Amino acid sequence: MPELPEVEIVTRRLHSLIAGKTIAKARLYRAGLSPENTPRQFQSLLKATTVREVTRRGKHILAHLSRNRTLITHLRMTGRFLYVAEDANHTTHTHAVIWFDDGMKLLFDDQRHFGLMMVVRTEELDRVKPLAKLAPEPFSNAFSPRYLHETLARSRQPIKLALLDQTKVVGLGNIYAAEALHRARIHPRLPADKLSRPRAESLHREIVAVLREAIANDAAFDVESGDLDTSYGRYENLARVYEREGQPCHTCGKPIRRVTQGGRSTYFCPRCQRR
Numbered sequence: 001m002p003e004l005p006e007v008e009i010v011t012r013r014l015h016s017l018i019a020g021k022t023i024a025k026a027r028l029y030r031a032g033l034s035p036e037n038t039p040r041q042f043q044s045l046l047k048a049t050t051v052r053e054v055t056r057r058g059k060h061i062l063a064h065l066s067r068n069r070t071l072i073t074h075l076r077m078t079g080r081f082l083y084v085a086e087d088a089n090h091t092t093h094t095h096a097v098i099w100f101d102d103g104m105k106l107l108f109d110d111q112r113h114f115g116l117m118m119v120v121r122t123e124e125l126d127r128v129k130p131l132a133k134l135a136p137e138p139f140s141n142a143f144s145p146r147y148l149h150e151t152l153a154r155s156r157q158p159i160k161l162a163l164l165d166q167t168k169v170v171g172l173g174n175i176y177a178a179e180a181l182h183r184a185r186i187h188p189r190l191p192a193d194k195l196s197r198p199r200a201e202s203l204h205r206e207i208v209a210v211l212r213e214a215i216a217n218d219a220a221f222d223v224e225s226g227d228l229d230t231s232y233g234r235y236e237n238l239a240r241v242y243e244r245e246g247q248p249c250h251t252c253g254k255p256i257r258r259v260t261q262g263g264r265s266t267y268f269c270p271r272c273q274r275r
């Protein structure tokens, strides 16, 4: 599942590929992809608009269009964009297509059907349900060490689970939450409200650092396939704990342990990471 760095990379690529282009037509092939719009609405709202800018909020990709419209996309598990020539075949799981007036098209492919799209009025963006309650962006000034400490101090959840809550911290998923905790030497089961101020500052620094490193670890866009998601899984090669159960900790050599939290695996070093 893509986390913030992967979504950021897709967002930047989309922006560089489609900003300034005019949408000739759009089609929704699976109505469930955009439950808030009927297929007819989806098509008519996108048609004849121009893409002004593509930005990201949390794990949502926002294509800001002319005529006060924004297309919101959440990739979820397996959603991906392909940017190809208009005569290219659709994939087996193409659920929406946007044709531009220059002979290119954007396919939305989603094998597992969890992806979501929504066309909204741009001025209503802050009030749209999935965006309204999101925590501040991790690279913004609002996401300060103080914010993180005060937010975690209100939760008795194990810290790993608190970090996955998008209303507290935006953009961390299973990989980067585990990595940030290891780098900050914090045990994943530490109750969030027991985190001291200095340790919250350290965690804040490591969250920002790990996300920045993952974004910088981008590969070149593969024009041949048109797939905007070639960054997926790349960071796993650099991971210090994620999916490294039984392998030595890079810091101390002790085998990395795996435990289950909230139904998902958490990886940590029992020596480096204290409660």
Ligand SMILES: [Zn+2]
Residues within 6 Å of the ligand: 249, 250, 251, 252, 253, 254, 269, 270, 271, 272, 273
């Ligand atoms: Zn260690």
